[in-house]
């Protein structure tokens with residue numbers, strides 16, 4: 665399909681061309697990934713910073729292409745967003761995660777990532793309602809993770825959707841806090857239950873970077889005064905755990921406590937008592 669005329673562009677910008685071709689291939693595969701059973705969820709433990717007890721799991725999407733193998737969400741999620749496939753993929757994630765969490769002990773929560781694009785559509789409220797009803801999961805056990813980007817584009821539509829989802833009793837977390845164009849306004853306007861502190865700050869703090877420590881300290885104080893929890897993300901070592909605990913983070917998540925687990929392993933962990 666590449667005629668001589670287009671070949672001019674190929675020699676001019678070869679990288680771009682390869683990327684476009686790869687995108688096209690991935691996008692086509694992505695359209696069929698769910699019906700072809702190529703996607704599944706992993707579940708990463710979220711732990712109480714003080715007691716070390718399991719409080720819940722974050723559902724993380726995995727895609728294994730039959731020929732290309734596993735493809736990182738960092739790569740295919742943005743692609744799914746651009747191709748307007750994130751709504752249907754996101755709906756599948758939500759339903760699958762709620763179905764699974766409904767089988768866990770009732771004190772264990774499930775966190776599901778929601779893309780800003782999903783929240784632009786008012787239909788999202790219906791999808792959440794239906795996922796809860798079909799699974800039998802109580803709304804308080806579902807936590808939706810959104811990033812600051814939700815408030816950047818067409819903020820009003822998303823804010824209304826968030827309000828209606830909150831009215832269902834679902835919890836809301838602000839993901840990757842501090843990495844986007846942070847504005848404190850929406851923190852006071854939206855009823856977040858928790859703020860997730862990005863791994864970059866956790867890493868920085870444990871290396872003694874003063875700015876990272878200052879930021880975590882400030883976010884923890886802010887969250888506390890607003891009645892929100894703080895989850896430190898990407899905790900990989902005992903030293904990092906100690907650091908974020910000393911700084912007052914209420915929950916922790918990271919490879920130190922557990923990698924994203926296959927569904928059966930998460931289920932076993934969910935049913936285990938702390939003392940075991």
Ligand code: C2E
Pocket residue numbers: 708723724725736737738741754757777778779809839840897898899900917918919920924
């Ligand atoms: P996120 O929501 O910030 O998820 C946390 C990411 O950090 C996950 O990467 C997780 O595997 C990784 N992680 C957890 N603990 C550690 C650690 O101790 N060290 C390091 N180095 N990494 C850690 P993952 O699974 O590759 O997902 C990347 C991103 O893709 C997520 O970032 C989220 O933005 C997006 N994503 C994943 N699943 C979904 C989904 O179902 N829907 C949407 N919309 N986005 C998703």
Ligand code: CA
Pocket residue numbers: 722777809839
């Ligand atoms: Ca997340």
Ligand code: CA
Pocket residue numbers: 839840860862897
């Ligand atoms: Ca995050």
Ligand code: CA
Pocket residue numbers: 840
């Ligand atoms: Ca992230």
